[in-house]
Amino acid sequence: MELLYHLHFNNLFLVNVFIIGQMVLLGLFYNSLIKIRSQKIFVKSILLAGILIFCVQFLLEPKEFLKFNLFAITLTSLCCVIFGLLHFYNMLTEKKVYYYITIAVIFFMLGSTVLYLIGNLTLTLSLEVKYFSWKLNAFLFLVYQLVILYEWKVSFSKKSLEN
Numbered sequence: 001m002e003l004l005y006h007l008h009f010n011n012l013f014l015v016n017v018f019i020i021g022q023m024v025l026l027g028l029f030y031n032s033l034i035k036i037r038s039q040k041i042f043v044k045s046i047l048l049a050g051i052l053i054f055c056v057q058f059l060l061e062p063k064e065f066l067k068f069n070l071f072a073i074t075l076t077s078l079c080c081v082i083f084g085l086l087h088f089y090n091m092l093t094e095k096k097v098y099y100y101i102t103i104a105v106i107f108f109m110l111g112s113t114v115l116y117l118i119g120n121l122t123l124t125l126s127l128e129v130k131y132f133s134w135k136l137n138a139f140l141f142l143v144y145q146l147v148i149l150y151e152w153k154v155s156f157s158k159k160s161l162e163n
Contacts, residue, residue: 013066023076030083050079077113081106104147111140
């Protein structure tokens with residue numbers, strides 16, 4: 001993104017690639033954790049529907065792919081939240097696998113989506129308010145990454161691998 005920026009190219013399409021890729025990877029991740037066939041079909045259906053919706057949107061309005069697309073951000077985040085909630089629901093009766101990651105995904109995706117949606121409303125407000133929402137989102141992302149690191153440490157430490 002930095003290289004494209006310095007070459008004076010539009011780099012916002014990479015955001016769309018990232019969020020769609022994130023939705024697909026988290027969908028496949030949660031699909032691998034789910035054991036119930038109907039839930040697996042549900043996750044795959046949401047993934048397929050999301051990808052088809054993006055294909056239609058980008059075919060009808062190709063410029064949407066090249067700009068900050070709030071619809072895409074909202075849809076991908078909500079899909080990831082649905083995947084996380086489904087896994088969270090399953091953990092009520094099963095062993096808690098990737099518990100912290102699931103909490104982090106739900107918390108970060110919801111918080112980030114709200115901040116992006118509010119971001120458009122803050123265009124007329126002061127720079128301090130605008131930067132605060134971006135800083136808050138960066139903080140949420142940092143917490144998200146730290147929780148993933150903690151889960152990795154808990155799940156894959158030598159002690160847990162020996163058990």
